[in-house]
Amino acid sequence: MxxxxxxxxxxxxxxxxxxxxxxxxxxxxxxxxxxxxxxxxxxxxxxxxxxxxxxxxxxxxxxxxxxxxxxxxxxxxxxxxxxxxxxxxxxxxxxxxxxxxxxxxxxxxxxxxxxxxxxxxxxxxxxxxxxxxxxxxxxxxxxxxxxxxxxxxxxxxxxxxxxxxxxxxxxxxxxxxxxxxxxxxxxxxxxxxxxxxPQKDSEDYIIKMADKNYEEIATQEGLKDRHHWRLEFWNKILPMLKGKTSIFQNISPTKDYWLHSTVLGVKYTLVITKSYCSVLVEFTKPNKEDNKKMFDDIFKFKDEIEKSFGNELTWNRSDNKISSQIGFYQTDVDIFNKQDWDKMLQFLSYNIIKLEEATRNPLSKIRSTL
The missing domain is CATH 3.40.1350.10 (Trna Endonuclease; Chain: A, domain 1)
Known part of the structure; x- marks a missing residue:
């Protein structure tokens, strides 16, 4: 001075x-x-x-x-x-x-x-x-x-x-x-x-960076919590499938929002999210053309499959993607709301069994074409 x-x-x-x-x-x-x-x-x-x-x-x-x-x-x-x-x-x-x-x-x-x-x-x-x-x-x-x-x-x-x-x-x-x-x-x-x-001329910047860091930390902690919720949910549903279907018999629970069981190149998938849950049949071979051909072949059995399943299904050829899928969805449920869990567990366990039964014979007929 x-x-x-x-x-x-x-x-x-x-x-x-x-x-x-x-x-x-x-x-x-x-x-x-x-x-x-x-x-x-x-x-x-x-x-x-x-x-x-x-x-x-x-x-x-x-x-x-x-x-x-x-x-x-x-x-x-x-x-x-x-x-x-x-x-x-x-x-x-x-x-x-x-x-x-x-x-x-x-x-x-x-x-x-x-x-x-x-x-x-x-x-x-x-x-x-x-x-x-x-x-x-x-x-x-x-x-x-x-x-x-x-x-x-x-x-x-x-x-x-x-x-x-x-x-x-x-x-x-x-x-x-x-x-x-x-x-x-x-x-x-x-x-x-x-x-x-913080220095006066950089105070706003430091506060914004702190907000960003805090948000990232909160997001990471939230993801950890989500992993625990998903793992707990999968641990509940797998015993419900034990002995009732040929799929998901040797599958371990994961932290992911999906759970796969693969049979001869076809994936049977359970999905749980904040807004819906679903059961899927997915064609996910590395070759896009193989997946589209398998989808087109099984689509010929659409009426037979939906009649056996008991409901209309969602058929997604997904021309711009490698994979294709057939699905059935339950909306207005949230995996992070445990009050929805009973509804989700019943929906998924019942419909994945029905979906596997309905697609079993058509899939066995078309596999020989690949």
Whole structure:
């Protein structure tokens, strides 16, 4: 930081100092500065509602500053002087978790206690109403869900802290680090506050990347859950087919949305999805022409097959694909809704047996043509 002298058209460097060198204390000085000038946090409107808050059950711990932002989010502010120390992130996460349980009336009570200690005659309800430009009874968005924020203030950040903060940002934890730097010029002292994590000009990008990472993680976790559901479902249906048909007798359950049983180059397939389940006969040889010929040959037996099956089937030659298939479908069912499972199990087990019986003789007649 430099001082500009417009008379001499020169600048003079200010000396960067440490708080401890000038007798500045964390609670007595830095905390008071932040509490009385909350716009120092990048110009954001924050309402300080408590200092040295210790209203946690079964613990004597106390956080430095407690605030609300314009969106009704609780903001935990932890300030350190010259060094963050190693454990400040863990400390702040604990405080945020404690504050997650605070309700609207808790917040009002905490704030009123703060106003009383400050010697102010204000009523917490009135100040909150003015801050949110609403009637107090209309303020319904205080501390909803996992919306708590964390702000760190320190002169120096250890790598253990910055590494953890970047990791937490990837998990959409709302966290900021401000670097507070004291300077001296003769008998005067100056202070700068700079948001260093995430850097202001890249904050939107980092938040979007965190959203993307979180979405990808959630998708991966969702896929794992889906795998478990499918595996459980296939484990239920295979015993229902045991001894009742020649297919699916030596098949193991899988995590996939389909289950195959192949007989002489023809696949009998069970399919389970979020919107339907189905039984299929599929022609999936490597040679497209073989599949189309087999489909065309068996199509000649369409009436006979559907009469034996007891229902009309869906015949998909699929000219643009290598494979072809014959199918029967049950719609309005969801594999991820266990209330639909009984319906799906009955549909699939009954109709795959019927489909194999109905196609057995026609398939034996046409196989000799390939």
């Amino acid at each position: 430099y001082q500009i002298n417009t008379l001499t058209n020169r600048i003079k460097g200010l000396k960067r100092v440490k708080f401890s060198e000038h007798g500045i204390k964390e609670r007595q000085h830095l905390q008071e500065w932040l509490a009385n000038e909350p716009k120092v946090f990048g110009g954001e409107d924050l309402l300080i509602i408590q200092k040295e808050f210790s209203g946690f059950n079964d613990t004597n711990e106390r956080l430095d500053l407690l605030a609300l932002d314009k969106f009704g989010n609780i903001v935990v502010i932890e300030n350190k002087l010259d060094d963050t120390g190693k454990n400040v992130t863990w400390q702040a996460l604990k405080y945020a978790s404690y504050c997650a349980t605070l309700k609207k009336e808790n917040i009002k009570s905490i704030f009123q206690d703060y106003l009383n200690k400050q010697g102010e005659n204000d009523i917490a309800e009135n100040v909150l109403a003015e801050f949110y430009d609403l009637e107090y009874d209309e303020i319904l968005h205080l501390n909803q869900g996992n919306t708590q924020r964390i702000i760190f203030v320190a002169n120096e950040y250890r790598k253990e802290v910055t590494s953890t903060v970047f990791w937490l940002l990837n998990y959409k934890v709302k966290i900021q680090c401000f670097k507070v730097t004291p300077f001296a010029l003769d008998e005067q002292m100056f202070l700068t506050m700079e948001q260093i994590i």
